[in-house]
Amino acid sequence: MSKYKVIEPDTIFSLNDEYQDDKRTDKINASIGIYLDNDGKTFVIPTVAKVVSELDRSNFNYLPIKGDLEFIEESTKLVLGDKLYKKYNHLLAKQGVTGGTNGIYVWANLIALNFKKPTIILSDPTWDNHNKIFKNFGFKIIHFPQLNKNKKFNFTALKKAMRENPNAFILFQGGPTHNPTCVNPSEAEWVELTKLFKKYNNTILLDSAYIGLGDDFETDCFSGRYLLENKIKMAINFSFSKNMTLYQHRTSLLIVLAESEKERFAIDSCLNYLFRISNSTPPAFGESIVKKILTNKTYKKEWLQSLAQMSKNLKKRRELFNKLTKGRFSYVLEQKGFFSLLDLTSAQITLLKTKYGIYLLQNGRINFGGMSLQQIPVVAKAILSIINN
Numbered sequence: 482m483s484k485y486k487v488i489e490p491d492t493i494f495s496l497n498d499e500y501q502d503d504k505r506t507d508k509i510n511a512s513i514g515i516y517l518d519n520d521g522k523t524f525v526i527p528t529v530a531k532v533v534s535e536l537d538r539s540n541f542n543y544l545p546i547k548g549d550l551e552f553i554e555e556s557t558k559l560v561l562g563d564k565l566y567k568k569y570n571h572l573l574a575k576q577g578v579t580g581g582t583n584g585i586y587v588w589a590n591l592i593a594l595n596f597k598k599p600t601i602i603l604s605d606p607t608w609d610n611h612n613k614i615f616k617n618f619g620f621k622i623i624h625f626p627q628l629n630k631n632k633k634f635n636f637t638a639l640k641k642a643m644r645e646n647p648n649a650f651i652l653f654q655g656g657p658t659h660n661p662t663c664v665n666p667s668e669a670e671w672v673e674l675t676k677l678f679k680k681y682n683n684t685i686l687l688d689s690a691y692i693g694l695g696d697d698f699e700t701d702c703f704s705g706r707y708l709l710e711n712k713i714k715m716a717i718n719f720s721f722s723k724n725m726t727l728y729q730h731r732t733s734l735l736i737v738l739a740e741s742e743k744e745r746f747a748i749d750s751c752l753n754y755l756f757r758i759s760n761s762t763p764p765a766f767g768e769s770i771v772k773k774i775l776t777n778k779t780y781k782k783e784w785l786q787s788l789a790q791m792s793k794n795l796k797k798r799r800e801l802f803n804k805l806t807k808g809r810f811s812y813v814l815e816q817k818g819f820f821s822l823l824d825l826t827s828a829q830i831t832l833l834k835t836k837y838g839i840y841l842l843q844n845g846r847i848n849f850g851g852m853s854l855q856q857i858p859v860v861a862k863a864i865l866s867i868i869n870n
């Protein structure tokens with residue numbers, strides 16, 4: 482008898498494999514979280530492509546365990562803004578990580594190493610990997626429903642979970658977007674939440690994978706900066722996968738706020754240890770791209786302009802989808818970023834795939850980033866024909 486158990490494959494990547502194997506030429510992949518251009522083609526932000534052609538490829542030596550130090554400092558300034566960076570940098574432990582996924586894993590590992598039987602509050606639904614990572618490290622997981630009956634953020638349910646689990650860790654997603662619902666606390670709710678974090682002694686992980694793809698970059702940074710200004714115990718996991726189109730280059734930064742410089746030294750030492758025994762050092766390619774963009778004013782401006790254009794295109798795609806589905810899913814207009822959860826049944830989603838070659842996640846998550854403006858009429862027509870039959 483083998484000692485090895487079989488674990489269910491990842492739903493998003495399995496569906497993506499199925500899509501790749503699909504021989505139909507008019508297939509549409511609105512499942513995996515990537516952004517395609519307005520012609521439905523793979524998109525690399527032009528500034529990123531330009532910087533790649535300028536990179537020095539004569540040195541493949543190891544980076545430090547923490548990663549490229551200039552990448553780390555420049556990215557921290559980007560996430561926090563110069564003022565907060567200056568004020569709090571001495572209290573920030575940092576680690577370059579191999580993508581946002583790894584940032585969550587490293588943070589969960591950090592907490593599991595230092596706290597006995599930690600409890601974490603997660604939204605339901607959330608990105609599937611959140612549940613898997615915290616389960617893997619033995620956290621007690623408490624779920625609260627992210628949406629209320631009106632498809633708004635369920636503040637009441639969150640408050641109840643917080644009241645019943647003081648001292649809990651809580652995972653939020655940064656910016657106005659949320660995977661998969663695209664509904665997140667408003668700025669006013671963040672202000673109220675911050676008071677509650679103090680009352681209930683919470684520590685927050687702000688998983689930030691879509692910053693700049695909701696509103697504009699600075700507005701999307703609000704929650705992280707507000708928590709820091711209010712000295713909430715927190716960490717920010719900041720991924721460059723989507724907002725720099727670096728997906729396969731696994732480029733992200735984990736920032737953990739300490740209460741004192743002594744504590745920062747301890748956290749840094751844990752991060753160093755945990756990263757050394759798992760990855761040793763982060764990959765350099767993506768970090769050098771980000772560094773080059775953030776240290777050049779023109780490149781940084783161009784990159785932010787591209788990001789704003791991507792956001793605008795996502796909005797246009799939502800508007801067209803709403804118009805062509807005759808307001809049947811009008812909530813997509815209030816939501817921002819890549820995703821929305823369409824209320825379709827599992828059978829309807831399967832039919833979209835088998836009959837029309839249109840791939841959505843089985844829970845109804847549609848990715849507006851994965852559909853060009855030309856593809857939206859096709860998707861809208863197929864959905865209408867399925868729900869009207």
Ligand SMILES: Cc1ncc(COP(=O)(O)O)c(C=O)c1O
Nearest residue numbers: 514580581582608660690720722
């Ligand atoms: C909510 C959320 N967090 C983190 C990530 C991690 O992304 P990556 O590991 O590609 O940087 C994703 C990617 O889909 C995500 O949706």
